[in-house]
Amino acid sequence: MPTIAELMQSLPEAGAEADRLPEPLAAASMRPVPVGRLRRIGLLGTLQAKIAAAYLFHWLRGCLCSEDERQRLLRETHWRTAVRVLDSMGYLRGAVTKMGQTLANLPDIAPKEFVQTLERLHYDAPPMHWSLLREMVHNELGDDPENLFASFETRAFAAASLGQVHGAQLPSGEKVAVKIQYPGIARAVTEDFQNLNLFMFPARLDKDWGYVKGQVDDLRLRLEMEVDYQKEAAMLARARSLFREEDGIVVPRVHPQLSTERVLTMERLEGVHLDEFLRAGPSQEQRNEAARKIFRAWYRLFAAGRVFYADLHPGNFLFLPDGRLGMIDFGFVVALEDELWRLCQRLDRGLTTGSREDRAAGVREWSVITDDEADADRLRLSVDFSDWAWGFRYCGGEFDFGDEAGFRRGIDLAAEMVRKRYTRANPCTPSICRQNFGIRSLLYRLKARIDVRPIVEEEMKAAGWDRHDA
Amino acid sequence: MRVTAQVQAATRRRILEVAQALFASQGFEATTTRDVAKAAGIATGTMFNYFGSKEAVVGSLAAEALADLDVDFKRRDREGSSLEEDLFAFVAAGLRRLKPLRKHLPVVLEAALSPVRGNVDEECCRLRVSHLETVSRLAAKQLGLKELPAMALQIYWSLYAGLLLFWANDDSPRQEDTLGLLDDSLHMFVRWLTDSSNKPKEP
Ligand SMILES: Nc1ncnc2c1ncn2[C@@H]1O[C@H](COP(=O)(O)OP(=O)(O)OP(=O)(O)O)[C@@H](O)[C@H]1O
Numbered sequence: 001m002p003t004i005a006e007l008m009q010s011l012p013e014a015g016a017e018a019d020r021l022p023e024p025l026a027a028a029s030m031r032p033v034p035v036g037r038l039r040r041i042g043l044l045g046t047l048q049a050k051i052a053a054a055y056l057f058h059w060l061r062g063c064l065c066s067e068d069e070r071q072r073l074l075r076e077t078h079w080r081t082a083v084r085v086l087d088s089m090g091y092l093r094g095a096v097t098k099m100g101q102t103l104a105n106l107p108d109i110a111p112k113e114f115v116q117t118l119e120r121l122h123y124d125a126p127p128m129h130w131s132l133l134r135e136m137v138h139n140e141l142g143d144d145p146e147n148l149f150a151s152f153e154t155r156a157f158a159a160a161s162l163g164q165v166h167g168a169q170l171p172s173g174e175k176v177a178v179k180i181q182y183p184g185i186a187r188a189v190t191e192d193f194q195n196l197n198l199f200m201f202p203a204r205l206d207k208d209w210g211y212v213k214g215q216v217d218d219l220r221l222r223l224e225m226e227v228d229y230q231k232e233a234a235m236l237a238r239a240r241s242l243f244r245e246e247d248g249i250v251v252p253r254v255h256p257q258l259s260t261e262r263v264l265t266m267e268r269l270e271g272v273h274l275d276e277f278l279r280a281g282p283s284q285e286q287r288n289e290a291a292r293k294i295f296r297a298w299y300r301l302f303a304a305g306r307v308f309y310a311d312l313h314p315g316n317f318l319f320l321p322d323g324r325l326g327m328i329d330f331g332f333v334v335a336l337e338d339e340l341w342r343l344c345q346r347l348d349r350g351l352t353t354g355s356r357e358d359r360a361a362g363v364r365e366w367s368v369i370t371d372d373e374a375d376a377d378r379l380r381l382s383v384d385f386s387d388w389a390w391g392f393r394y395c396g397g398e399f400d401f402g403d404e405a406g407f408r409r410g411i412d413l414a415a416e417m418v419r420k421r422y423t424r425a426n427p428c429t430p431s432i433c434r435q436n437f438g439i440r441s442l443l444y445r446l447k448a449r450i451d452v453r454p455i456v457e458e459e460m461k462a463a464g465w466d467r468h469d470a
Numbered sequence: 471m472r473v474t475a476q477v478q479a480a481t482r483r484r485i486l487e488v489a490q491a492l493f494a495s496q497g498f499e500a501t502t503t504r505d506v507a508k509a510a511g512i513a514t515g516t517m518f519n520y521f522g523s524k525e526a527v528v529g530s531l532a533a534e535a536l537a538d539l540d541v542d543f544k545r546r547d548r549e550g551s552s553l554e555e556d557l558f559a560f561v562a563a564g565l566r567r568l569k570p571l572r573k574h575l576p577v578v579l580e581a582a583l584s585p586v587r588g589n590v591d592e593e594c595c596r597l598r599v600s601h602l603e604t605v606s607r608l609a610a611k612q613l614g615l616k617e618l619p620a621m622a623l624q625i626y627w628s629l630y631a632g633l634l635l636f637w638a639n640d641d642s643p644r645q646e647d648t649l650g651l652l653d654d655s656l657h658m659f660v661r662w663l664t665d666s667s668n669k670p671k672e673p
Contacts (some may be wrong), residue, residue, distance in 0.1 A: 031534035076577045130548065132653055138566070154548070183646040262646075379512075 048400045052072065080147065101117040127164055128182065130154040136180055148258060152178075162186070162227060167268060170428050174267065176255065179229065181262040186227035226331035229264035235307075235330035248324045250298045269326035271318030274445060284449065291448030293325035296455050298439055301333070303463035306341060312438025314445070345465060351386075351394050352467050359383055359390075366429075367422075385413040386405045389436040393456050402447030409439060482520050485510045486534065489649070490570065491528045494526055496573045498524065529569060529578045530672065531598050535567040540604065553612040554660045561602060561630065561652055565637065571644075575638050579631050609663060629655040 034451045128136070133154075145152040155162035163181040166272045170176055225231055233254045240251040250269065258265035277290070294317060301309045311332045318326035334342065343365065352386035363382045369375045388410045392399045400406070414433065443450075460467055488509040492501045503524060507517040521527045542563040548555070569574065606618040606627055633655060637648040 020647040113566065128653075129555045130551065131546070131555045131562060132649060134546070134559070134648050135562045137648075139649070184642065374553065382489070 010050070043395075057235065111267065127156055127159075128180070129270050133166070133180060135177075136183060140260045141258060147235050149176075149178075163262075168265075170255070172328075172408060175270075177252070177268040179257070179264040179266075181229065182228070186262070192229065196455060199211075217343035225333075228261050229259060230261050232331045233264055233266075233331075235333050239305060239327070239330055241309075242300050247293075247296065247300070249300075249327060250320070250324050251327050251330075269318050269328065271324075271326045272321040274314035274317060274319070274442070277319040278445070280439060284447075286448045287446045287449050290319060290325065291446045291450055292445050292455060293454075294442055294446075295450075295452050297325065297327050297458040298435070298461065303459045306336050308432065308435060309337065310334055310434055310438075311404055312435055312442060314442065317442075348460070348465065348468060351390055354394075356383065357387060362386070365456075376418070381413065381417055381420070381422060385410070385417065388413055395450055396451060396453040397451055398451050400449050401440065402449070404444075407444050410437065410440060472649050473659055481512065481516075485512075485517065486527065486531055488533055489524075491607070493528070493574050494570065498528070498577060511514055525577050529597070530573045531571055532568060532575070532578055535571065536597060536601075539564055539567060547602060549580070552660075553663075556608045556612070557656050557660070558604065558652060560608065561656075562649075564601075565648070568634075573638055579634055598627070601630070607635070613663065618663075622666075625662070626659055642653055644651050 008334050087281070091182040137143075137148070141148055150171050150173070151169045153167040155166075157167050158165040160179050160181075162185050163179055166178045166180065168176050168178050233256060236254050237249055240253060243249045243251060252267040252269055254267075255265040278287075282290070294312075298309055298312065309330075313331060316327065316329040318328060320326055341379055347366065350358040360383050362378060363369065363386050364379065365379075366386075367378070367382050369379050369382065392401075414437075478611060485506060487504045489501070492509060494503055496505075501524065503517055504514050506524070506527070507514040510517070521530065539560075542558050546559045546563065548559075550567065551559075600621050607621060609618050609622070633652055637645060638652055640648045642648075
């Protein structure tokens, strides 16, 4: 595994000489079409992809070394890179922001300064000015925003990873949020990841790289899905149909006639993000209620919607003044294929019996673990990890999600598995791990104390899962 | 006399219309002046009384498309917008109008820019002059100058011509790359402009 220092060195300096880049990158940087800022985006994108990769290493390495050394590394490299990223970023912040969100979701792994830098990055991106926006809207929707909307705020109210979000009002008076993508960004993202794959993987295909590749693939999948707002619109509509008024969970309605691959118009939810919600000093019960809704939303999508909502990070939830929970951003949702779906059902049954034997059987199947003696430790660790990830859902009773030691245990177990190279598992494992850490970190930040088993049972029952023939 | 002028205007109109249709259906290269004349129902010789060349036809079409561009543009004028935004709006308004001619623009530009082609259509020149006047006015207003230096206009025009050439060959979805390039070019231009107008003047 290359050292962080080596990785840092491999990052091109500002104005790097193209001739020092590895071949596919050099070729990419000489792409024949001199598209000004677009070309810069292309190069930046590649640079960012490399940085994203550097973070992946860092993350893994952080798991592999002692606490002191980790602190030193965090200070030295994370910070330096974050600053450089901040410096060099133009439009394409997507890749790194994604990584940042994953990392930011894991307190203690990502240092605070780093998380804050990434947050700044998210909100200080150079915005598209109104004239450019108007052309984008005209290009995409066939008319000027003034004609399509009753009013349209010329300043974005939020940044998205590949564009920006504007407030507007429909002729009907309904308030909407319009997400608009930067021109050319979709193709830049796709190309950059092709380049990344080209230069990164063939040379270093050992065991560790396999794991990293899985993560990068996950990232790529995410970005590729995210670039097509039409896919997201379809997912939003599907998700929206899963919730009833009494759930107190709302997914914004999409306006398809005002949406394309690059423009997404949806109902605007007037709510605040987690940080602001917490700043207002909500009571334990308010926090518990918010946690129950987040948990229910996640389970509903899984059991009734048959999808993994892999994006459980704070930016995707809005806390509405009337107590409802808003769920936005369905750019990264994994639909479950039949085979995986059946496997999930088998595992669920195994988990509910309360016997470790049954759980172990499920884990064996998931992680392809044999009866081989050599696999004994692997099995033990995997079962421990699955107990951490699943136990609170099946055991019942109030669970203190704010308990830091409990949260850390999951991280330590995952780290130990990585350290021991126990990375063989179902291909969607990274996305599942992300969900597990994502939900736990959301509930951790809410310091929730709740019993989630009734929610699990209700959701499974409503979805018609057979859980009691084991 | 009046009638003749009217007939002339009608013929000119007809030539422009059929030419545009022919360029669009069979391409600029493949269309001959004879094709145009025939479609317009006039003799090839008569055609030359109206337009000296195919390029001139495209030039006139472009000039016509852009004739009252200022109207579109004024409608978009916005309080508190930046120079970059203003220029972007102006150029983009022009692109929208030139859209049907997009693929044929390089020939006009070539004629308009070439130092060796003597018979540059007057209309092309006028087009350029009026375009630059608007740019100069916008920039001068925002920067508090009387008018823009010739050097600045020269630079602007090169960027603009480059943009049109790029646009003509842009096969990205809905020519989104052109918007990116325009954004970039204007960013550069305005940066340069403000940097150089802030510099202390040489004595
Ligand atoms: N329907 C909506 N109502 C209110 N605010 C919204 C809505 N949609 C998006 N936003 C705001 O815009 C921000 C970005 O939107 P969204 O998460 O959909 O973009 P994204 O491109 O998927 O970005 P990311 O994946 O980085 O979060 C949200 O965090 C939220 O603040």
